[in-house]
Amino acid sequence: MSILGLKESQVAPLVRAIAGDEQDRDALWDRFSRSAWTGIAEPGDRVAGTLVAVLGAREALDAVVSRENVEALHGRVGDTVTKEELGQAFERWTPRLQSRTALLALSQAARYGVRLLVPGDTAWPPGMDDLGPHAPLALWLRGxxxxxxxxxxxxxxxxxxxxxxxxxxxxxxxxxxxxxxxxxxxxxxxxxxxxxxxxxxxxxxxxxxxxxxxxxxxxxxxxxxxxxxxxxxxxxxxxxxxxxxxxxxxxxxxxxxxxxxxxxxxxxxxxxxxxxxxxxxxxxxxxxxxxxxxxxxxxxxxxxxxxxxxxxxxxxxxxxxxxxxELAPLTGLADRAEGALRTTIEGETVEPAGMQEDRVRVVDALSTRSARVVDDIAARAGLSVATVQGVLGAMQLDGGAAERGSGWVRTPPPARG
The missing domain is CATH 3.40.50.450 (Rossmann fold)
Structure with a gap:
């Protein structure tokens, strides 16, 4: 039994070090898969959350690693996500499918005494479930x-x-x-x-x-x-x-x-x-x-x-x-408004959309000094190569990025006089 090219003998000691020796085989692989997902998908990724909720963490990861046909996967998941969303998600996640990175995260966690929590654990904060498909796939706890x-x-x-x-x-x-x-x-x-x-x-x-x-x-x-x-x-x-x-x-x-x-x-x-x-x-x-x-x-x-x-x-x-x-009395749970609308404050919403969202992530992945190739930027940003190329093109037009040598750098905005 293996996943991401890793055998159980490589994974089990590390997972048990951060989750306890009581983990049976299925629980062990579920925790490992969720830990890997936290490094593959960016926080709040709705498609990843939906896949894990419908298929389970390990089966969802297997589908991505094996590059399962999008048509077939869509048939298993249903209309909760579109075929286009699945295809785009595969492009975002593929640059991060690295077994070395997953093992390193677990090793670091064991070194610092970090615990890995998953939904269903007694310490899992119940309020997280209200985020639906945007909920965290796992939580790393130190303390x-x-x-x-x-x-x-x-x-x-x-x-x-x-x-x-x-x-x-x-x-x-x-x-x-x-x-x-x-x-x-x-x-x-x-x-x-x-x-x-x-x-x-x-x-x-x-x-x-x-x-x-x-x-x-x-x-x-x-x-x-x-x-x-x-x-x-x-x-x-x-x-x-x-x-x-x-x-x-x-x-x-x-x-x-x-x-x-x-x-x-x-x-x-x-x-x-x-x-x-x-x-x-x-x-x-x-x-x-x-x-x-x-x-x-x-x-x-x-x-x-x-x-x-x-x-x-x-x-x-x-x-x-x-x-x-008085906002949240300890004597009982506060009533929660049903069907609350997403609040927009100064152009920032709970779910920043489209190019604005992608640009934020590309800017984060760029350096002002070291030129980075598109594949590296895509891996850092958690976006597909095609999306990164589109964002870089737009940024080049407005002066936000420049191509230098074999890679791209972020350029600072011009000083205001």
Missing amino acids: NESTLATAGDSIALVGARAATGYGEHVAMEASAGLVDRGYTIVSGAAYGIDGMAHRAALASSGQTIAVLAGGVDRFYPSGHEALLTRIVDAGAVLSELPCGAAPTKWRFLQRNRLIAAMSRATVVLEAGWRSGSLNTAGHAAALGRPLGAVPGPVTSAASAGCHRLIREFDAVCVTNPDEMA
Whole structure:
């Protein structure tokens, strides 16, 4: 029995090291397949999520590795995805079908004491299932499973990286107050509001979960390595990306959907007009989660995003931990709105579409100094070679990329006079 050209004797010791010795043969291959999928498909890939849900992780991976006929595969999957979507997905995934990469991720996970969680595990956050086909195929956990099990009573505190003293003070009071009331704090470990929310939770001897946009073996931002190490000791650090994966702009946007899905409610503490925290708010609204925003001085650009959420997107104005707790009372599950519409904030939706989405991923994969060939860019971006060529052509026309020698580089925008 093998998959991706790997034999059971190569896979079993590594999977058992990160998932426990109790894994039977079928469970072992399912976990390995899901771990491989986290490195093959980009976060939130609907086609991958659909294939795994319908066929199972291993059978879906077998179909991709063997390049199963698209017509036949479509017949097995049904109308949940189109033939065109399947064909495009195969082109995206093929550059990443590497057994060496899958084994390296498992080896790194075992080295750092990382656990691999899959749906059905007791520590799997139930809110993730609300993402449907966009749900993570597996989660890589560094820290305590007991903390992750408290996600059902969690509130996400998010905000701008360039936080003001006012914003950090509010974050500290909010986090400490919610922890005292029995909530777990979820955030993204970024500078500014996120970092303060985590620190205040730890200082109050509470539970906190940090969700990363890259592998849990390489802490990002590096300036928060000490903070994230403390969270590993007392809380949980989580990612849907395998060890070794680098954070990118696209992955940060997709990471935000996990923060919103895992939490009972989301509170934006301070955010500028175009803050990335508004993306998290959009995910929360799309999932029907309660959304709160803290007001700031009307003259402060750092609070313009919060004021916009309150004015235009029906966020609840909250000013203290008691009001935040009212968004998601611990005494019972908060009602979830049915048929919630996807919220668009400053052109960013829960599912950025088409060329805009592809361009974000290609930009992430390009370097400003080292020329990279199209095949390498496709593997880094998780896109087909044809799609990358199309995006590069458009970027070349508007000056965003240039072909140099045997490869492509990203060119910075012209300075504004």
